Amino acid sequence: MNKDSHRDLFSRNIDEESFPENKECKRSVKKNDVVDLDDNEFLLEEYESEEEGGIGSLNSKRKGNKFTVNSSSEEEEDEFEEEEEVKLKVYFCSRTHSQLSQFVKELRKTIFANEKNVVSLGSRKNFCINEEVLRLGNSTQINERCLELQKSKKKEISKMKVLDILSSSHPNSSETNNRRMCCWKKKMVFLTDDSVLHLLQNLGAEGKVRRTKASSGCPMLRKHKLQKQFRDEISHQGVLDIEDLVQLGRNIGTCPYYGSRSMITSADLVVLPYQSLLSKASREALGLNLKDSIVIIDEAHNLADSLISMYDAKITLSQLENVHSHIEKYFGRFRSLLGPGNRRYIQTLLVLTRAFLRVLLNDKDGNRLNTCPDAEKGVRENKTFDSSMAINDFLFSLNIDNINLIKLLQYIKESNIMHKVSGYGDKMTTMQKGSAVKENGESCDHGSILSGFQALANMLLSLTNNDGDGRIIISRKRPSSSGQGAYLKYVMLTGEKIFSEIVHEAHAVILAGGTLQPIEETRERLFPWLPSDHLHFFSCSHIVPPESILPLAVSHGPSGRSFDFSYGSRSSSTMMEELGLLLCNLATVIPEGIVVFFSSFEYEGQVYDAWKTSGILERILKKKHIFREPRKNTEIEVILKKYKEAIDNPAPKSGAILLAVVGGKISEGINFSDGMGRCIVMVGLPYPSPSDIELLERVKHIESLGDTSSTEIPKLSISEEEYYGGDVQSGFSILRSCRRRGKEYYENLCMKAVNQSIGRAIRHVNDYAAILLVDIRYASDSSKRSFSHPSSKLPQWIKESLVSATNNYGEVHKLLHQFFRFNKNRNCN
Ligand code: SF4
Known part of the structure; x- marks a missing residue:
């Protein structure tokens, strides 16, 4: 049993779908308009971090150099992955799906269409054919829901294990304060008497768990033979683009997302979007092995900027306020029921969100960043006021430099706090509004709470990057405004390290495009370390006379x-x-x-x-x-x-x-x-x-590339003042102070x-x-x-x-x- 399966015992799906009695109970609560929730549904399991010898370390997982806290990241179950044999492959990636479709269309006109195995990959949002999931709209929620469904398939086994333990009066079971504590492989599950009763009620005559809707996963993946049929059809039909694959999936009634993924191993040519290839986390999730492969990156004229933008993170003021207030409410309600580990981390989250809010709201009582006279002037003059800082300076100025962000991220990932807090907030909103609950059991606010939480997690993740790899942008509005539009953003500035992983793994990397010139800047930003004899430029004339x-x-x-x-x-x-x-x-x-x-x-x-x-x-x-x-x-x-x-x-x-x-x-x-x-x-x-502060940060960074001697580092006014008023003239003066690279960029x-x-x-x-x-x-x-x-x-x-x-x-x-x-x-x- 893994920790996820412990979590699932308290998940909303199981509670609502497995135990109709619960629904009845909640309905009666709604009728009386009394907030009387089943605490267990939203209660966090006890959490102890690695150093405390608890469960926190068991599932920690790094993707590349980072922890992946994005629960919507392509975190996949093993059953769809197969052992990959090393086979020469060509990976062709482009920026948009329409560009990929055009490529596939052209490919069909060539002899390769019949000779080579080609597979098109894309996101769940592009491929999903489960209408209920697709209705969620945004990629994060679609990924979340799909993964939830995949995980729920595994619950059955987990549930049976727990039930076996409970029903056989496991010797390690003990009672504490009206709750049963079941110890199993060092992991702790807290069950209320009610939960135990519900679980036991679901035992069949032979002690088996009744199959529930939640435990059946996505209906589009229930029949494995349909997945096989999907693959066979592709072999017959030849090269297909995303739309074709989706249509084929619909016709057969099986998931085209997992269907196409399962064909990666046998493919000679993999056609995929930038994100899937350029992000290490996505590559790993998809099981892409670039070793000895040929990687073709089309539309590479903006490759450096496209690459680094994948590592940007942003949280808006309204998202922060939303997350902060939901955590506060959650903590207020469950504080006395939570163990010390959860309490500590939740308090840390509150400290962080409060600090971020103070920065954006320009709170006089908080740790203000804008002590600079120019900043005060900017605010008084009602201008949008932006500033930028290095990560360490940002953390110091907010007095949050002593927080161990890695452990906090680990907690967010492993504790399921995002879903618990979002779920609780969602439920409260629904009950207060008395609004109708959607068919799938989620109210309208759930997505926004969750996506705000996700934005916070991504922001925290970006703060674990190297100090010099990027900058924090603090964009505020004047105090008299509603604060709309204010945000914190991490902008990645260097793509060199990210791209070197691809270059080192692949046999060859081809940057292609009709408008690649000037190429020198791309070289300096992405592979300055590559010896010149390893680089080849080829340009052919246009086909038209x-x-x-x-x-x-x-x-x-x-x-x-x-x-x-x-x-x-x-x-x-x-x-x-x-x-x-x-x-x-x-x-x-x-x-x-x-x-x-x-x-x-x-x-x-x-x-x-x-x-x-x-x-x-x-x-x-x-x-x-x-x-x-x-x-x-x-x-x-x-x-x-x-x-x-x-x-x-x-x-x-x-x-x-x-x-x-x-x-x-x-x-x-x-x-x-x-x-x-x-x-x-x-x-x-x-x-x-030139009023765009992010652009100016990139200009400054690029201007400094290749300058090893400190005496040669250009003097750019923005780096000296730290603060920037956001007006065009300030931007021009920064550009004028560049000598070469920045201006050229x-x-x-x-x-x-x-x-x-x-x-x-x-x-x-x-x-x-x-x-x-x-x-x-x-x-x-x-x-x-x-x-x-x-x-x-x-x-x-x-x-x-x-x-x-x-x-x-x-x-x-x-x-x-x-x-x-x-x-x-x-x-x-
Ligand atoms: S398995 Fe496929 S069809 Fe089902 S939710 Fe996931 S992406 Fe959608």
Whole structure:
């Protein structure tokens, strides 16, 4: 029997589903509106940590260098794992599921589709077909519930063992204060007389436990032969993507998540998302062995940032308040029933959450961090106020540096406190509101309490990282506000160690992408230690001929005004008007679809409103339909459908214009082939806002890379002041104080975003499109162009054809006219 099975004796599922008498009892309680809960349901088992010789050490488990407290992490049972034979495999990973689906679609066109065993992996959220679980909505809860179901299968055996002990008057059973203490393999289970009675009532005539709903696991996994059928079908059908696998699972009535996982061993090619491959915990959970394998990482242009962001942790003020108040209430109710171990750790949790709250609420009585005069000024001026600290400084300033976080995390993981406190809070809320309990026995608040707890656990976990690996961001709002939006966040800064594990294990790692340049920064951030002769760069030209692409730097508009969309001048009405006039003209010369990229939703909105007021919008609408990228991802499909329909059936107009945003969904995941994207217009240089403290932390870190001598460490104002007001000018001054790497990183972020956006067009060999880079900063005399000039960071195939200087808009118009006439004629022939 393991500790989990002890826990299960008190779990909500068993109590509610196994013992109908209990339900009756609770119903009567509800009727009278009296809070009279069965304490055992929420009572924690006694807990003693490792050093105290208790059970705490028994199940401690490390994943990589960390404890995994994320109960929703891919912590799996053994029965689905098989011994993996070492076989050469290719792992292909990309960022999104749609990118993986595209890859699978292309793979089907090759001979490898029939020759190789291919399996697609994904998250439970993508694969789950148990409607009841899927209804929970978010990944954490889906993982939690699925794992709970898997664990419940094991309960049966555990229950039988306990019942055997009880029913046979086990010699080690003893009575203490109306509770029975059953000692079994050093583990302690406290049972009330009622619980014993319930357990004994569930014994059948031969002393067997009646099978219950909770003990049967997920219905989609009950029949192992269906899992086999699932695997056989895949062998027949060949390469399948996630949607295909889900459909197959539904047709057969078996879980596609576990079905596809069970095929990893025999696969030659494993197709999977970033998270599953780049996170060590996920790799281990999935049983992925990278040894001697080939790892291909697609869309690797932002690999360093994507990798470190997986290790970020964040908790909001409202989550903290929620968790703190629930722990407090729980402790108030159960304090006298809990053993000393639980009491100590729960009190520690209260100390921590209180300290975090004080930081965010700027509590005068607490351990305030913002003793800096600038900070006071920032708060008085009602600005959002952000500061950043190293882990150790943060812990010291809060007076919580003496807390053993490793042991606390171990406690959170092993004690089941998250579920007990959440469950108790959930029950109380339900009873107080008198609201209906959902079919699955959980009220609406359960998820939010649990996810708040999860966020706290992840935050604590991040505080166990090395001091220099990341920073703590403290983002506060002015005291008079509700505190909405305030948060604590850990941002990981270094990906070198994380990535080295992959490089060392694999036989070869291939970073692939159409917009990988500039690659030097990725090298410095992820594998600076790799000898240069171990690194190979390969770049091939684009499949389309040069005459199918027309990249133009557009420096002047139709009225002759020069385009300058830098921060200081982009909001001027003349600039926005000139851009509108340009669009008006482009609509006459460019057929079908035009996609226009702006630097942000805010700026797109500003320009749209200005066009509306000035009447330019109406003029454009006479020629083409206009659609705008919605902020909500769920609405994108509809807009794209309408955009396509407007292009396919343009009359009486000549196509459509889609206003999109760099960094939005459209800029990264959508392909605009053929008529959908005959022209991409990039408005200005989309530099990220320097008011973002996380960005500045990365800039500072990257600036310091490779500097071994302390005399060479750059003097950046933010690191000296510790506090940051969150205004753009402070950000610019930090950027100006960078010498090379930090500044380059900032510029690269912008140009990578440009490259991603303009790469949405021209998707196959017969495709053709114009690319307009609208800003005087793109234009230049190529002979005088420096390395840091924006145009030097364009992909080679665009750079080679770039018309970087034109005398006036008339010239641009003429070139566009010739280009589209030529390609139209060519396609007709
Ligand atoms: S076993 Fe599969 S279908 Fe069942 S809950 Fe888990 S992921 Fe969903």
